[in-house]
Amino acid sequence: MSAPQLEGEALAAVRHRGSHxxxxxxxxxxxxxxxxxxxAELLRSGEPAAGIVxxxxxxxxxxxxxHRIAERAAEVVGPQVLDQFGALFVGTIHSYCFQLxxxxxxxxxxxxxxxxxxxxxxxxxxxxxxxxxxFDANKxxxxxxxxFLQAVDVVxxxxxxxxxxxxxxxxxxxxxxxxxxxxxxxTFGQQTVRAVQALDDPVVLGKVRATLRHLIVDExxxxxxxxxxxxxxxTGPDVELCVVGDDDQAIYQWRGSDVGNIVxxxxxxxxxxxxxxxxxxxxxxxxxETANSFAxxxxxxxxxxxxxxxxxx
Numbered sequence: 001m002s003a004p005q006l007e008g009e010a011l012a013a014v015r016h017r018g019s020h021x022x023x024x025x026x027x028x029x030x031x032x033x034x035x036x037x038x039x040a041e042l043l044r045s046g047e048p049a050a051g052i053v054x055x056x057x058x059x060x061x062x063x064x065x066x067h068r069i070a071e072r073a074a075e076v077v078g079p080q081v082l083d084q085f086g087a088l089f090v091g092t093i094h095s096y097c098f099q100l101x102x103x104x105x106x107x108x109x110x111x112x113x114x115x116x117x118x119x120x121x122x123x124x125x126x127x128x129x130x131x132x133x134x135f136d137a138n139k140x141x142x143x144x145x146x147x148f149l150q151a152v153d154v155v156x157x158x159x160x161x162x163x164x165x166x167x168x169x170x171x172x173x174x175x176x177x178x179x180x181x182x183x184x185x186x187t188f189g190q191q192t193v194r195a196v197q198a199l200d201d202p203v204v205l206g207k208v209r210a211t212l213r214h215l216i217v218d219e220x221x222x223x224x225x226x227x228x229x230x231x232x233x234x235t236g237p238d239v240e241l242c243v244v245g246d247d248d249q250a251i252y253q254w255r256g257s258d259v260g261n262i263v264x265x266x267x268x269x270x271x272x273x274x275x276x277x278x279x280x281x282x283x284x285x286x287x288x289e290t291a292n293s294f295a296x297x298x299x300x301x302x303x304x305x306x307x308x309x310x311x312x313x
Contacts, residue, residue: 003037003072004030013275014038020235022265022274023244029277031244032068035216038242039088040072042214043081050087051213053234057222059092065218066090093227094188097195101186104204108194111184119187120145122179130175134168148172156189157224159196192226199233209236220245221262228261232268241269 006014010030013023014037025031035054042052054069056062069090073081089096094113101108114122123132123145135151136144151169155162162173180190199205215234217223220243223231235241245262266272 003075004033006034006037009275010034010277013277014041016273016275017240019271019273020241020269021243022262022272023242024274024276024278025244025246026278031218031277032065034277035065035218035242035244036068036072039069039214039216040076043073043084044076047213048087048211049084050211052216053089053096053212053214054091054216055093055096055218055231056091057219059095061218062091062095093223093230094191097191097230098186100195100208101191101198104207105194105198108186111186113186113188113191116188119149122183122185123148123176126176126179130172130179131168132172134172148176152176153189156187156193157226159193159226159229189226192230196226196229196233199230205233205236208234209239212236212239214240214242216242216244218244220265221259223261235269 010033013021013034023031023034025034039052039054043049054065056065066085066088069088070082070085089099098108098113101111120142123130124141127133127141127145132148133139133141133144135147148169152173154160155165155173162170162177164170165173177190180186186194199208212234215231217231222245231241243262243265266274
């Protein structure tokens with residue numbers, strides 16, 4: 001399917017160069033298309049694929065975005081551009097962090113990643129040795145594992161120092177982290193933590209920034225403090241940062257995301273250009289009207305009004 005013709009703020013966001021940019025994209029506004037065409041235009045202008053990194057929130061979103069970029073790039077550059085796609089990173093922050101660690105920190109070459117179910121299985125096996133049952137009043141195994149991992153999430157998402165935690169949680173946390181290292185394993189949260197720590201090394205940071213020119217972050221309203229620290233560290237003087245999202249669609253605060261990242265973006269980064277894509281092409285006017293009414297009650301939000309295709313040409 002050929003690319004739709006963009007106009008207005010959407011087209012301006014695709015063409016913008018020379019500074020960081022923030023794309024405020026309402027629900028159903030076609031942000032995936034805008035990001036895809038922006039990457040395709042970067043490739044057409046001669047930007048190497050290895051210099052472009054795009055973060056998505058899920059693997060499914062990454063697969064969709066990568067497919068769309070391939071289609072748009074083939075249209076504007078030609079099918080030969082697909083030969084470069086091995087160097088283009090489109091994926092989750094977690095997968096990028098794991099790739100970074102395995103590429104630039106030798107100790108992680110033999111590490112593997114645990115998903116949530118595998119982590120629970122590991123803790124079930126190690127529960128007695130780690131004394132995890134103490135975190136549940138009734139000494140229930142899975143209840144104690146759940147409470148322990150909830151506390152671990154806070155430590156990881158906020159980049160807190162494990163040594164600064166109060167006992168007995170500190171002792172169990174340190175033993176848990178040592179267990180992961182002994183088995184050469186990383187969790188989703190630890191991938192980000194370890195990548196941030198690795199980038200504290202000027203040599204590693206220099207190697208990563210040497211090729212990076214464009215960093216694109218989708219669903220920016222859902223990043224947590226550790227992920228924002230990673231993004232800020234990657235964004236060196238030669239990197240243009242493009243964040244895409246909508247503070248009204250922040251749904252992961254319970255998992256540690258900080259909507260303040262997108263609300264205060266223009267205050268924290270210099271020379272930001274902001275583009276608003278607020279035409280919802282997917283929902284009926286009554287639904288959009290209801291959504292606008294609800295959004296207006298949200299405190300400290302970015303001022304915007306979602307419109308229908310017929311009202312926001």
